[in-house]
Amino acid sequence: xxxxxxxxxxxxxxxxxELLYSEEPLSFWGGYDASTGExxxxxxxxSGRGAAGCVLAVPATRGSSTTTAVLxxxxxxxxAPAALLTRGEDRFLALAAIVAEEMYGRTLPVVALSPQGxxxxxxxxxxxxxxxxxxxxxDEA
Amino acid sequence: MPNRLHLTDSDRASLSGVEGEGxxxxxxIVTRMAEVVEAxxxxxxxxxxxxxxxxQGPATLEFAERLASGGARVRVPSTLNVSGVDPSGWxxxxxxxxxxxxxxxxxxxxxxxxxxxxWTCAPYQTEARPELGQQVAWGESSAIVFANSVLGARTERxxxxxxxxxxxxxxxPAAGLHLEENRAGQxxxxxxxxxxxLGAEASFYPVLGHLVGRTVGDRIPVLDGLVAEPDxxxxxxxxxxxxxxxxxxxxxxxGRTPEAADREAAFHGREPETKVRPTLAELRAARDDLxxxxxxxxxxxxxxxxxxxxxxxxxxxxxxLVEGRRRHPSTRMLITTSRAVRQIAESAGHLSAVERFGAExxxxxxxxxSPMLPEEIRRLMTNSAKYAYYTPGLLGRAIxxxxxxxxxxxxxxxxxxxxxxxxxx
Numbered sequence: 410x411x412x413x414x415x416x417x418x419x420x421x422x423x424x425x426x427e428l429l430y431s432e433e434p435l436s437f438w439g440g441y442d443a444s445t446g447e448x449x450x451x452x453x454x455x456s457g458r459g460a461a462g463c464v465l466a467v468p469a470t471r472g473s474s475t476t477t478a479v480l481x482x483x484x485x486x487x488x489a490p491a492a493l494l495t496r497g498e499d500r501f502l503a504l505a506a507i508v509a510e511e512m513y514g515r516t517l518p519v520v521a522l523s524p525q526g527x528x529x530x531x532x533x534x535x536x537x538x539x540x541x542x543x544x545x546x547x548d549e550a
Numbered sequence: 551m552p553n554r555l556h557l558t559d560s561d562r563a564s565l566s567g568v569e570g571e572g573x574x575x576x577x578x579i580v581t582r583m584a585e586v587v588e589a590x591x592x593x594x595x596x597x598x599x600x601x602x603x604x605x606q607g608p609a610t611l612e613f614a615e616r617l618a619s620g621g622a623r624v625r626v627p628s629t630l631n632v633s634g635v636d637p638s639g640w641x642x643x644x645x646x647x648x649x650x651x652x653x654x655x656x657x658x659x660x661x662x663x664x665x666x667x668x669w670t671c672a673p674y675q676t677e678a679r680p681e682l683g684q685q686v687a688w689g690e691s692s693a694i695v696f697a698n699s700v701l702g703a704r705t706e707r708x709x710x711x712x713x714x715x716x717x718x719x720x721x722x723p724a725a726g727l728h729l730e731e732n733r734a735g736q737x738x739x740x741x742x743x744x745x746x747x748l749g750a751e752a753s754f755y756p757v758l759g760h761l762v763g764r765t766v767g768d769r770i771p772v773l774d775g776l777v778a779e780p781d782x783x784x785x786x787x788x789x790x791x792x793x794x795x796x797x798x799x800x801x802x803x804x805g806r807t808p809e810a811a812d813r814e815a816a817f818h819g820r821e822p823e824t825k826v827r828p829t830l831a832e833l834r835a836a837r838d839d840l841x842x843x844x845x846x847x848x849x850x851x852x853x854x855x856x857x858x859x860x861x862x863x864x865x866x867x868x869x870x871l872v873e874g875r876r877r878h879p880s881t882r883m884l885i886t887t888s889r890a891v892r893q894i895a896e897s898a899g900h901l902s903a904v905e906r907f908g909a910e911x912x913x914x915x916x917x918x919x920s921p922m923l924p925e926e927i928r929r930l931m932t933n934s935a936k937y938a939y940y941t942p943g944l945l946g947r948a949i950x951x952x953x954x955x956x957x958x959x960x961x962x963x964x965x966x967x968x969x970x971x972x973x974x975x
Contacts, residue, residue, distance in 0.1 A: 482607040
């Protein structure tokens with residue numbers, strides 16, 4: 410495993426999984442199906458992909474205030490991503506993870522990366538996220 | 551090292567649990583979010599608008615009931631955004647019983663916390679009009695951008711679950727758009743390439759918002775260079791579109807919005823980071839991009855109006871357009887609005903023509919937040935960029951975008967009709 414990026418662990422935790430990467434922001438409301446984990450924003454390049462259990466890397470959320478509620482419901486149903494990686498801090502994803510911890514005692518790691526750190530993810534198919542904000546990968550896709 | 555968050559004695563009391571478990575939970579979430587955004591302290595808010603009222607499944611109900619049963623009560627006047635169900639009219643639509651019941655319970659939990667039962671995404675149309683410079687905590691992306699830009703109130707882009715925590719504690723992280731220095735324009739949107747006639751066309755504003763939102767993301771655009779007199783409904787449509795395709799929480803329109811008396815004021819005396827100059831061709835493409843899976847002359851099951859909620863002025867315009875006419879038997883028309891606006895529109899005499907036309911009204915909610923559309927309704931048309939943006943993903947249905955006049959003509963014809971006149975140069 411090589412360390413490919415180091416970020417700020419906004420909500421610290423350990424996770425690993427297949428990496429779903431996009432440079433396009435995503436609204437979870439109207440963009441993430443909280444009962445299946447499918448990305449359903451039909452204008453988004455990840456449309457149709459299943460994100461449950463994956464490490465999801467999007468630069469930020471966009472649009473609706475309801476992204477947090479959708480992500481919380483996805484956590485409750487066990488179809489949330491395993492971890493979330495963003496370019497800079499995304500408050501909406503951080504909030505959902507904080508409330509999920511308060512309500513359900515589940516940790517959903519959220520790591521804020523620099524633009525370079527975020528960019529470094531793109532060549533990888535799977536990553537590991539650690540509680541100190543380190544992202545590592547063994548593959549080169 | 552991150553900044554250390556400074557809490558007052560009163561903040562620490564809320565956090566300790568002596569004011570009850572509901573307040574403790576709310577303050578814990580507010581302080582953890584303050585740490586995420588590295589705010590040095592919390593500030594007092596004087597009002598809130600609560601988007602957490604949207605029912606999104608058992609998790610949002612559990613959250614609301616945990617706060618309410620923990621004794622949480624709002625400390626500032628707090629209006630409620632749309633709910634998951636129109637409690638008096640849901641049986642006329644396809645809302646499943648097992649949705650209506652928990653959605654109604656969630657409404658009760660927020661009312662129990664002392665929130666005002668406004669049930670609208672456009673609270674600024676009636677009771678909630680915060681003043682220039684007033685610190686508030688608003689949820690609902692379209693309302694946030696309106697409060698910041700058109701009213702000059704100060705709110706961050708509050709996500710669901712946090713707005714209610716701010717209302718319960720009366721506190722918010724001192725960060726982002728609460729602070730003067732973060733409200734300067736960043737991107738100049740030069741509209742001098744747009745034909746002046748388009749500025750008088752209501753459907754120009756949602757289309758412009760869709761294009762600008764996609765372009766600027768979460769930065770603050772400053773619009774200038776078009777001789778036009780956008781009204782509050784135009785700004786409502788513009789902001790809602792910017793906050794759907796992008797994450798815009800504040801825009802300035804030079805000469806029209808309160809923090810933009812001139813270009814210098816809008817940019818706080820600085821140079822724009824970037825300039826963009828939309829062309830008519832780009833606007834036409836944005837107008838087409840708002841549609842999804844439905845083209846001109848296709849059959850039409852439903853015309854839907856009112857996202858954000860239909861205003862009194864929009865009812866007046868619609869009443870004139872539909873006077874003495876009748877919708878096509880196979881095309882329904884639905885208008886989503888608030889209880890308060892329905893009542894004043896009725897008193898003003900606008901509803902009789904609308905009802906004779908065959909339109910139906912739903913209050914408290916909308917097609918995006920309540921699973922109300924029956925299966926057979928597959929093809930929609932709207933004048934709202936927000937409805938157009940979210941319908942394909944949230945509802946899995948086809949949608950066409952047009953002006954209010956296009957929507958009325960299409961409802962009469964039973965198929966999608968659009969007048970391209972204003973969009974050709």
